Amino acid sequence: MKPGCSNGTRTSAPRFSFLTLTNFYRRETCSKRPSNAGLKRQKICSFGTSLLNMQLTDTFLHNIRNSFGAQGERWLVDLPDLLNKAARRWDLSLGEPFLLSYNYVCAATRSDGTQVVLKIGVPNREILSEMTALRLFDGQGACRLLEADDQNYTFLLERLDPGQMLTSLDDDEARTGIACQVMTRLWRPAPPELPFIPLSSWFAELNKLRPGHGGGTGPFPCWLVERVEALLPDLLHPSNPQMLIHGDFHHFNVLNSERSACGWLAIDPKGVVGPPAYEVGPLLINPWDDLLKSGDPVRITERRLAILSEHLGFTPAHLRDWGLCHCLLSAWWDMDESGRGGEYPLACAEMLAKAGV
Structure with a gap:
């Protein structure tokens, strides 16, 4: 039994529990209603x-x-x-x-x-990296940076028209295909002198996970932590292609625009440098309310992985592995000091683990 695997916790993926996602949905929609x-x-x-x-x-x-x-x-x-x-x-x-x-x-x-x-x-470095990425994209695949005041971290952006999010489309397969077109327009070599965020620096934060829980995994599923620990050395190996990517690519950060040939452009890039296959991570677990209401999120995920693989040239298993890594990272970011939070990305990790690829 490995550290943190109390009560014989297995290292294989658990069965996906749709109830977990449903409970999260009910809690989030009740607790975050504006007033x-x-x-x-x-x-x-x-x-x-x-x-x-x-x-x-x-x-x-x-x-x-x-x-x-x-x-x-x-x-x-x-x-x-x-x-x-x-x-x-x-x-x-x-x-x-x-x-x-x-x-x-x-x-x-x-x-x-x-x-x-x-x-x-x-x-902070993320807002600086965003401005730098928008300059380099120069309106190709993303909204245009019109003006910038680097000293005050203030910038002026093109307002996209009509500006509806990718969630406005009901057809998930169509949405996934559009996402592929937009994200690949952004990917490009990153000039080494520019202040972009290394993807490896994000995942380096997970090195604090076990020390922070006495060598165990605390509230994080042991099977997922072990799986990600086994995957990351190969996924982040320096020999893998390193590209400038969006870094937070999901349905809410893709808007329709009359200026774009494909009709859609990205907003809010993080400006991250790393293996481009990571880009699918945030996409696979969004839009969260659609996945929750679908009744069969595993089937949707399997179809998404097939479409992404066809368009991007990576195997479904490789994309699924990046999705699992992103789920743990997202849960790590979401969880507060009391050990609460992160339920949704952890439930999505179970969903991804059940996907047949």
């Missing part, structure tokens, strides 16, 4: 406009404080000034924010009437 009581408002001045209400939800405030600590607190204090600087610099009228997570993102209008998107982030 007016959860909004905090403050006034900011927007150059060329009247005063406008900036809505900062409790979730956004928690994300910033929890992820960035004192730096995040200072950034929240400075945010109105950063918005005003951007409005003056690029002659913008600022609109309402979109659904906020870890960056402030809002609609804006240029003096000539062009609709754009303004994005401001807490200074």
